Amino acid sequence: xxxxxxxxxxxxxxxxxxxxxxxxxxxxTFIVRAAYRVAHEVDAGVLRLAVDDVVARHDxxxxxxxxxxxxxxxxxxxxxxxxxxxxxxxxxxxxxxxMATGSVYPPEEPPLLWxxxxxxxxxTSLLVIVAHHLTSDAWSLPLLARDLSDAYTARxxxxxxxGSAVMGYAEVAADDFSPSWERTIxxxxxxxxxxxxxxxELAMPVPTPGRRGxxxxxxxxxxxxxxxxxGRAARRRRTTPFTLLLTAFTASVWxxxxxxxxxxxxxxRKPSEWYTAGFMLNxxxxxxxxxxxxxxxxxxxRADEACRAAYRHxxxxxxxxxxxPELAAVMFDPSEVVERTFPVFQLxxxxxxxxxxxxxxxxxxxxxxxxxPAPVMPVHLLWSMRVDEEVVGIVSYEAAMFGRxxxxxxxxxxxxxxxxxxxx
Numbered sequence: 001x002x003x004x005x006x007x008x009x010x011x012x013x014x015x016x017x018x019x020x021x022x023x024x025x026x027x028x029t030f031i032v033r034a035a036y037r038v039a040h041e042v043d044a045g046v047l048r049l050a051v052d053d054v055v056a057r058h059d060x061x062x063x064x065x066x067x068x069x070x071x072x073x074x075x076x077x078x079x080x081x082x083x084x085x086x087x088x089x090x091x092x093x094x095x096x097x098x099m100a101t102g103s104v105y106p107p108e109e110p111p112l113l114w115x116x117x118x119x120x121x122x123x124t125s126l127l128v129i130v131a132h133h134l135t136s137d138a139w140s141l142p143l144l145a146r147d148l149s150d151a152y153t154a155r156x157x158x159x160x161x162x163g164s165a166v167m168g169y170a171e172v173a174a175d176d177f178s179p180s181w182e183r184t185i186x187x188x189x190x191x192x193x194x195x196x197x198x199x200x201e202l203a204m205p206v207p208t209p210g211r212r213g214x215x216x217x218x219x220x221x222x223x224x225x226x227x228x229x230x231g232r233a234a235r236r237r238r239t240t241p242f243t244l245l246l247t248a249f250t251a252s253v254w255x256x257x258x259x260x261x262x263x264x265x266x267x268x269r270k271p272s273e274w275y276t277a278g279f280m281l282n283x284x285x286x287x288x289x290x291x292x293x294x295x296x297x298x299x300x301x302r303a304d305e306a307c308r309a310a311y312r313h314x315x316x317x318x319x320x321x322x323x324x325p326e327l328a329a330v331m332f333d334p335s336e337v338v339e340r341t342f343p344v345f346q347l348x349x350x351x352x353x354x355x356x357x358x359x360x361x362x363x364x365x366x367x368x369x370x371x372x373p374a375p376v377m378p379v380h381l382l383w384s385m386r387v388d389e390e391v392v393g394i395v396s397y398e399a400a401m402f403g404r405x406x407x408x409x410x411x412x413x414x415x416x417x418x419x420x421x422x423x424x
Contacts, residue, residue: 009316020332036364050151051083066108200326210400229422252413
C-alpha cells in the first residue's frame with residue numbers, strides 16, 4: 001500500500017534544478033553517506049533486523065521518488081519496506097569505501113537506505129550508511145546511525161526495538177503549508193526582496209567557462225590549535241566560529257570583490273523536526289557588502305550582521321525566489337556552457353545524537369572524512385566545513401570550470417585569513 005505525499009519546499013527546490021538540468025537530481029548517484037568503524041565483529045542477522053527497525057521508524061526512507069509517464073515527478077510513501085543490508089568481506093578498506101559511495105542507488109525503489117557491512121580480516125567491521133539525497137541529508141545520517149545503534153542493542157539483548165514516535169516526513173511536508181508558517185513566510189519576504197535586488201549581476205565569473213561534467217574534490221584540515229584560537233577570537237568578537245569561517249570564505253574566494261553574495265546551506269529544521277530523517281535543507285543567500293576587502297575586522301562585522309539578519313528571516317528559498325526572479329534564472333540556468341556561478345558555503349556541525357543505551361552494543365566510530373570518496377553534488381563549487389574530531393574542509397568543484405591550482409590557491413588564502421582572524 002502506498003500514499004502519495006506532497007514534496008516539501010526543500011524537495012521542490014531540488015526538483016526545480018532537475019527540471020532545468022534533467023538527471024542532476026533524480027538519478028542513482030545523488031546520495032549522502034557516512035562510514036563508521038566498529039571495534040568488533042557485527043552480528044549480521046541482528047543488524048538486518050535493526051535496519052528493518054530504522055526503515056520502519058522513518059517514512060522518508062520508505063518514500064519512492066519517480067517520474068510518471070506524463071513527466072510528473074511524484075513521491076509515494078510505502079507502508080512497509082524491508083531494509084537493505086549488504087554484507088562484504090573486506091581485503092582493501094579504501095576499495096570498500098569507494099565501492100559503497102560509487103554504487104548505484106535508484107530513488108524509485110524504496111527503501112532509500114542501504115547499509116553496507118564490511119567484515120575485516122582483523123575482526124573489526126566497517127559500516128557505511130547510504131541514503132538517497134532526495135529523502136535524506138547530512139543532518140539525517142548521524143540520526144540514522146544513532147537509531148541503528150539503538151535498534152541493534154535492543155535486538156541483541158531482547159528488548160523492544162525503538163518505536164516510531166518521531167514526526168513523520170509526511171507531517172513535515174504538510175506543516176510546510178500550514179497557515180502559521182505561511183504567515184511567517186509572508187512577513188519575511190520583503191526583507192529578501194530588498195536584499196536580493198540586483199544580485200544576479202554579482203555572480204562570480206568562473207575561471208574557465210565550461211560544461212558540467214567531471215567533479216573533483218580538494219580536502220584540507222584546519223589545525224586543532226588554530227580552531228581553538230578561532231573559538232576564542234569569536235568569543236572576543238561576540239560572534240561565532242561559523243561567522244569567522246564565512247568571513248575567511250568571503251575574503252579568499254571572493255577576493256577583491258566589494259559586494260559578495262554567498263549562498264549558505266542550513267539544516268532547515270525546527271526543533272520539532274530534529275529527530276526526523278529527510279531532506280529539509282534550506283539555502284540562505286547572504287549579501288555581504290565588504291567595503292574595504294582587506295579590512296578583516298570590518299568584513300567579519302558585516303558577515304555577522306548578514307548572518308543574524310538572514311537567520312531571523314530563515315524561510316524556504318523556494319518562496320524567496322519569486323521575489324528575485326533574476327536570481328532564479330542564475331540558479332536554474334540550463335545553458336550547456338556555464339560562465340558564472342555563486343560558490344556555495346556549508347558548515348556541517350556535530351549533531352546532538354548519541355546512542356540512548358548506557359552501554360550500547362554497537363559503538364560507531366566515524367571513519368575520517370579524507371578516507372571517504374565524496375559523493376557527486378549538483379553544484380558548480382561547494383565549500384563544506386565539517387566539524388567532528390577535527391575540522392575538515394571539502395571543496396567539491398567542476399573540474400572543467402575550476403582548475404586544481406585555482407582551488408588550492410583559494411584554500412591557502414582561506415587558511416591564511418583564518419590565522420589572521422585568530423591572531424587579531
